[in-house]
Amino acid sequence: MAVSQLVGAKIHRREDPRLITGHGHYIDDFTRQGAAYVAFVRSPHAHARIKSIDITDASKAPGVAGVYTARDFKGQLAGTHPAAPAFVAEKKYIPERFPIAEKEVCYQGEIVAAVLADTKGQAADGANLIQVDYEELPAVMDLEKALKDGGPKVHDGAADNVSWDLTFTGPDVTDAAFKEADVVVKQRILQNRLAPVPMEPRGVLAEYETYDKKLTIWMSSQSPHFIRLFVSGAMGLKESQVRVISPDVGGGFGSKISPYPEDYLVPALSRLAERPVKWIETRTESIQNATHGRGQYYDVEVAAKTDGTLLGLRVTQFLDVGAYCGTFSAFQACACLMAGGAYKWKGISARTIGILTNRVPTDPYRGAGRPEATHLVERMVDLVAGELKMDPVEIRRKNFIQPQDFPFTQNFGLVVDSGDYEKALDVAVKLAGYDDLRKKQADLRKQGKYLGIGLSTWIELCGFGPSAATAPATGGIALVESAQVRVTPTGSVIVYTGTHSHGQGHETTFSQLAADQLGVPYESIELRHGDTSEGTAFGYGTYGSRSLAVGGVAISKAVGKVIDKGKKLAAHMLEAAEEDVVYEHGSFHVKGSPDKAKAFGEVAFASYGMSLPEGMEQGLEAVAYFDPPNLVWPFGTHIAVVEVDAETGSAKLEKYIAVDDCGNIINPMIVDGQIHGGIAQAIGQALYEEVVYDEDTGQLKTGTMIDYMVPSAGEIPPMSLDHTVTPSPTNDLGVKGIGEAGTIAASAAVINAICDALSPLGIKHVDMPATPDRLWHMMKGTSK
Amino acid sequence: MIPAAFEYARASSVEEASNLLSKFGEDAKVLAGGHSLIPLMRLRLAQPSALVDINGLKDLDHIKEDGRKLRVGALTRHVTIQNSSTVKEKLPLLAEIAGEVGDNQVRNMGTMGGVIAHADAAGDYPTLALMLDADIVTNQRTIPANEFFKDLFTTALAPDEIVTEVVFPVATGAHKYVKFRRRLFDWAIVGVAAQKMNGGWRIGLTNVGPTPVRATAVEEALHKGAQPEEAAQHASDELDPAGDLRASPEYKKHLARVLTKRAINQAEGRQ
């Protein structure tokens, strides 16, 4: 019998029957007796002074229970919105942020008033009756202009618009490389601003119990414990008085990590009004207010030799912070640290500048910094290849970090734990039929057709993270992970994890893991998460492809502790020495005599009885924390094949090949699903999606799903997926994260394919989204 | 979002619907499939005082052959038009266009009368109605299509007037609708319809101006024997489209030319 039956098996997702048939539990499925609804009045201006707010009509409107403005929250909420001091910068300006504006609004959508009413409709009607007198101020929209001295400021009276300006490594680090260079290639690369668009928008239901002084918050969050930490602090409550329940979460993509103004205001309203209060974000509110992703540009230079050897890389990141610093906004500067990609460089110079604008804040969005890094380095490598007339496959092969180099200390001192980049490339090239594609391309070119083949050989750092690296970055709390395993008297098992699923299928994967290790049926494992009153004292949530590589390992450790105790007890029951007891297939037996055995269930039952060994306490449960020694480093090669319509400029994806390596695989179907979704999301960025604001007024132009173009299934090409397996040496499971891989890899593959297609026209670089209009303008030689 | 409050009444006859509209006053609106009206109401871009629901008027849900005419009831859903054997036989271009409207949900709910009355610049049926000289029949009169579409979202309809039928000519010749869009369920960025009829061509353009456009210059060039490629160059004559997030004015004009060529070629079975 195989040791491992469940790990590695394509088990159908346990959560799917419930979710697919509409039996999931999302925030709008919850209500409380006597709940009031809140509608927020939001600034229509990107930047304005609030002269006065007239609430007279709204207060008298039918069903309205109360109208609240900034003043009302003064004694209720303390402090400013948290911003993690990641990458402590040479200059740092974090504008103060109260959850509701009092004197000045700094982005369109910022909250200025809240209307509480008996029904949703009455709240919305009431909100419409509030009259706010604004004095418009100039909106800062353009990053370059924002950096100029003497121009308008995002926050009236501020010294400048720079949130941070940090040089990781100065230009001197690459001087030698650039001196030695035969060719130097320069490019400015844009990263379009994206809206996260989770299928379930945000929502908060809060009930403050006046007499018990207890607060329960139901909300759609990727990190309920952090919400408890922040909200309790702001409300002057102990963490123990607050319970945050985040049930099924309909997608997050990073936008449900950080606390939002509503996360404070709704609980505060419940305490003020002494009744439960509910708020469900509308789609337009979501596109307008959920933190955006990307929104950057990069100035990049590469030095190389004529034989294709890469020498030096210079990167400056210009990041649109928005009007306030997102909690993990500065994390996106990791794009600089990852800019070298899968290659060896003599030197990399990197600087990041975080620039405030009158837009909604940006914060991590699936991949957060790593898609940007991949996009820029993969683009630059292709530009060098084009300059040298080299095949994109060859230039990559030539410069890869080699298998024998691992663990590899890269230019910024990060230690890449493992990799075999060429192996994944080889599999992808074969799967794509690369040589045939090149022949086909040549034939089609003769017919005036533009077929392009684009590569992206990506690497990623994920699995946050080691305490030494993460505690300073968050301001004290190490992003390790916890788990608790409880065995009931009848031998059923409840596993609590501090991570939280917003679509990743943890209930399935983690149950597979625990069931295998315990040797009990998969069905005996119940996986719980998302409720701060259950399980361990603190959980760290899900983001940065960390759940399995950190949380899964914590589960495995806790299971190990349960087995250890079980062994002691079994030895006692079997009258054998503990060292002689082995645990296999759900049964404890004496080494060499499989008949002398106690089943897991028997031991569990006995653990609650009276015949325990000397000094042993009742019960069979354990808590474990896992502090990973390093990050994990997945990688792979993606290949996109695109045809650009010669007349319309429309880019059509013909096929897509992805070969990824996330170490050992627990559930191949879930891994593939994560990759499919990630690729689709990156195709969105490459071809369709962009949050557009009016450059003068700061008005959002893409506030509905008609204008903010998320691709549908119809736009996603057939995908061929394969894997190589290079187990991670960083954790006992040998696993690496895969939740963001598709998003990290795919935009570069798609854009490289388009540039490859259009290279006969002399087009070298295309910015995202590569819309037909943009490509048509470029193809006829007028820029766009 | 939540629409503003409104009155609601369900009509059981066209006459009653018309009376209800008069009773509720100018801000009242007919509710058909609701797939244009309700989204606007949810964004509070439309705040009708009352809705008169005509979904119970089964006699407006019909497709009838009437000599050389095809009569399509105002309440006929896109999906019915798309699948109707009568439409496929008598005006196959209409069935093709219906099949290209939105997605399944939209086609299950949206109606012929709704598209015509709503007069969105990107609506697909108005183009066909205009280029084929269809008649828009209301509870009060018959309006030729070329007098019906006045401006963006603006038609010749009076506030209490209800579209009951759209009457198309039968046309079974070569035809094609080329709809350029980015996503499967999107509205047209630009659409071009080509129909061979009575020995000549009818060419109509979608979403290149506030109202649908009949490309008479292309029709004439073809009539004089120009090749499709050459004739199609006239598709943008006199066009002055507004730019939007999807397409600049010059790109729309370019698309009008390219798609016109493709529509004619594809209608005739060429690539």
Ligand SMILES: Cc1cc2nc3c(=O)[nH]c(=O)nc-3n(C[C@H](O)[C@H](O)[C@H](O)COP(=O)(O)OP(=O)(O)OC[C@H]3O[C@@H](n4cnc5c(N)ncnc54)[C@H](O)[C@@H]3O)c2cc1C
């Ligand atoms: C996602 C999406 C994609 C779409 N894509 C397309 C597309 O590609 N092409 C396209 O053409 N349409 C498209 N539509 C619109 C769709 O076809 C609508 O159904 C149509 O525009 C309106 O028809 P309706 O029956 O839904 O009308 P409603 O929304 O009920 O009404 C629309 C307007 O017409 C008025 N009205 C309706 N019926 C009558 C009548 N008989 N007499 C007088 N006034 C009337 C109403 O008062 C209202 O002002 C799309 C809609 C959506 C939501």
